[in-house]
Amino acid sequence: MIEKLEKLYLKLLEISKNPQKPYSSEEELWALVEEEINIITSEFLSYKQELESSTILIESQLEEISRLYEEISTLFEISKIVASNIETKQILMPVLITLKKAINFSCGIISINFDGKFSETIGECPNNIEEVLKDNLDENADIVFKETCKKLNNRSIIYKSISTASNKRMGYILVVGKESGTIFTAGDKKIIESAAQQIASSIEREIALREEIEREKLNQQIEIARSIQFNFFPKAFPQDENFDSFGESIPAIHVGGDYFDVFLKNNSLYGIVADVSGKGLPASLIMSSLRSAFKSLIESTNGDLLKTVTSLNNMLSYDVGDDKFVTAVFVKLNRDGALEVINAGHDPLYIVKDKITKINSTSIPIGMFEFMEFEMQRTQLSENTLIFAYTDGIPEARNINNEEYDFERLERLLSKIHILPAKDIVDSVEKDVFRFSQGALQHDDMTILAIKYLG
Structure with missing residues (x-):
């Protein structure tokens, strides 16, 4: 019997990992066996309790994970719905x-x-x-x-x-x-x-x-307006044995308020460079009115420049409102070199040959008041003389240091290039201005008209 009891005791010690204790009798051995059984039972119950607690915790975590998965799945489904509509x-x-x-x-x-x-x-x-x-x-x-x-x-x-x-x-x-x-x-x-x-x-x-669609519609409309506006500018420039001419206009934004034209009428060459106050679409609308009115008035006045400008002023002062006006320089050049100029509030017109002569403004801008009297200035040109008109976007062009191109720089350039053909003169001025203002945004419309009287 004691042998079986000893085997049981040793088996219990294997489970509990406890050291063997001495005994001298069967009763003491029974006591040791009972002690090991109690130890093992206590440890088992403790382990069972820990296991149950862990199971509850795992179930809770699984429930939390399941709930989070449900939330994420729901939000993902909503995101797909939003993205697809x-x-x-x-x-x-x-x-x-x-x-x-x-x-x-x-x-x-x-x-x-x-x-x-x-x-x-x-x-x-x-x-x-x-x-x-x-x-x-x-x-x-x-x-x-x-x-x-x-x-x-x-x-x-x-x-x-x-x-x-x-x-x-x-x-x-x-x-x-x-x-x-x-x-x-x-x-x-x-x-x-x-x-x-x-x-x-x-x-x-x-x-x-919707805002992007409206912007795109507006851009399309502006592009159409820009295309129409460029169609207003001359496609061909008078060039014959007496005259050589060329001009170009570059708006600061999509459409501008600058206008120029040059054409032959009644065997004389007419030129205009104008700058409508303001920029953008409102200025371009006034510019379009100016163009159509100027050409029709030249026709109705039989080429009389003073009558044309006077009538044009009366028409614009009625149409454009109190807060708008147009600075402009008007030119009529006959084949014998006789030049008539009306400068209405515009920058100086340059006459360039051996020296530079300025024809300054002697009248207020057109469109400000009705029934204004304009002063005609006359001069006689010799062969190979340059008439150079422009808008203030040229001398007022700025560089990244906010410095202006200014009139002196323009005059120095004109004194060097006046012998060139009209197109080359326009191209040279444009390149010089853009070279000067490189890196800075164009802040105003730029328009140039060069007319060479060849004799």
Whole structure:
């Protein structure tokens, strides 16, 4: 018997890993066996308790992971819905259906006030829902999370406003009561908040898309206006045994308020360079009126420059308004070299041969007042003389140090290049100005007209 007991004792020691204790009798051996059994039983119970605690913890973590997975899956599904639709109103019902699968509410509403008011509802919603909202929700509240709402049979609610990044309120999401009868959780609240943010992003994206479409439409219209405006400028320039001419206009923005023209009429050459106050489309519209009026008046006055300018002033002063005017220099050059000039508030006209002569402004800009008298200035040109007209975008061109190109630089250049053909003169001035202002934005329209009297 004692041998079996000794084997049992040794077996128990193998399990408990305890050292063997001495004994002198069978009774003492039984006591040692009972002691080991108690130790092993105690350790087993302790291990069992730890195992049960670990199981509960693992189950809790699995539940948390499952809940997070459900949240992520829901938000991913909503993201796909938002990404696949351009119009926000088209995503409201799909988002509601996705939310119901995740949260299992009994009533859900998404309402937005964007490009009209749109609402979508799913589930069994009470008829007095608007009244409930007014009674239970602060209109300035961003989110409301209530465990019980008396007017909704003590069901829990989540209300979340839909607001853009600029904090402009565009609508709301409301969910009422779980079908299981339980209250909404913090996880449900997080899903609703994320859904509201996604809908707000959809609204912002749609607004940005519409603005981009409008910009594109405007750019197309401006491009059309630019094309029309360039068609106003001469395509061919008078060049014969007496005259050589060339001109070019470069707007600071898509369309400009500068205008130039040069043409032959009644065996004389007429030229104009004008600068409408302001820039862009308003200035270009006035410029187009100036062009059509100038040519028709030359025709009706039989080429009389003074009568043409006087009539043009009266027409523009009536049409353009008090805050607009046009500085302009008008030229009539006969084949015998007789030159007539009217400078109406414009920069000096240069006459260049052996020296530079300026024909300064002696009149106010046209379009300011009706029935103004304009002064005609006359001079006689010799062969190979340059007439150079321009707008203030040339001398006022700036470089990156905010320094102006200025008149002195222009005059020095003209004294060197006046012997060149008209086109080469225009090209040389443009290149010199752009070389000077390299790196700086063009701040004003630039227009040049060069006329060479060949004799």
